[in-house]
Amino acid sequence: MTINCAGTLFSFKEPKVMGIVNLTPDSFYDGGKFNSELSVLKYVENLLNEGSDFIDIGGCSTRPGSKYPTVEEEIKRVIKPIRSIIKKFPNVRISIDTFRSEIARIAVEEGAIMINDISGGMLDPKMFSLLSKLKIPYILNHMKGTPENMQKNPYYYNIIIEINNFFAKKIFLLKKYGINDIILDPGFGFGKTEKHNFQLLKNLSLLGFEDHLILIGISRKSMIHNILNISSKESMNATSIIHTLALLKKIKLLRVHDVKEAIECIKLVQYYRKIF
Known part of the structure; x- marks a missing residue:
């Protein structure tokens, strides 16, 4: 399976890794981590050296209960870093993590090659029409509600059926707009209880359709550390366990904070599959 990244076909014969760069002051794990251009570049260099295939840059926290920054503030947070990263690492594949079409448009003009939209086009009606012009890969995330209210008693009659619908x-709709490179994200933690999240994990092989890649983003999330009664900073080992379970379900893209550890999971699962 392949996607078209800036004119080059990128293969997902083996699972890939997307490294997270949160340029926000309030993200649940790494908010406020970067206070200079140099610190961002060093962090991205480390992600790339560890083997990250994509760099996902976001300037708007979408943790439960979060408030949106203004468009101007989000632009200020992400555009200059994207420019600097591409200048230093010209072959980098950048995904812009935003639900706002204006931010996505500017980021793509600066060199981003993919849009990661946590709202699935629901928070900005202009997103799909923008995609029809850009013709770049799109990560379609499932979310019930908005970041402000999504964790207030979410309910599903059947979570797998609802997400597939x-x-x-x-x-x-996306194909009507001429968009074919679509990556599906079931949205762990986006309008789901811990039980919902583990139902998703158990049934990942039932999600989506054979023509589309599936991404999961569970790195250091509350579905892990709440159960274990630890902090997000202590949850790297547990995250690796969940990643391994997902890879055994043939997930092809992991969105992670810890690239080295995610790649170790991929290598072990690939070896396991090779010999059995």
Whole structure:
């Protein structure tokens, strides 16, 4: 399976890793981590050296209960770093993590090659029409509600059926706009209880459709550390366990804070599959 990244076909024969760069003061794990251009560049260099295939840059926290920054503030947070990263690492593949079409448009003009939209086009009606012009890969995330209210008693009659119905409707619409490189993200933690998240994990092989890649983003999330009664900073080992379970379900893209450890999970699962 491949996607078109800036005119080059990128293969997902083996699982890939997307390294997270949160340029926000309030993200649940690494908010406020970067206070200079140099610190961002050093962090991205480390992610790339560890083997990250994509760098996902975001300037708007979407943790439960979070408030949105203004468009101007989000632009200020992400555009200059994208420019600096591409200048220093010209072959980098940048994904822009935003639900705002204006931010996405500017980021792509600066060199981003993918849009990661946590809202699945629901928070900005202009997103899909922008995609029809850009013709770049799109990460379609499932979210019930908004970041402000998504964790207030979320309910599903059948979470797998509901998410697949959501994907089917959105894929149909995206294809009408001429978008074919669609990556599906079931949205762990986006309007889901811990039980919902583990139902998703158990049934990952039932999600999506054979024509589309599936990404998961569970790195250091509350579905892990709340159960273990530890902090997000202490949850790297547990994250690796969940990543391994997901890879055994043939997930092809991991969105992570810890690239080296994610790649170790991939290598072990690939070896396991090779010999059995």
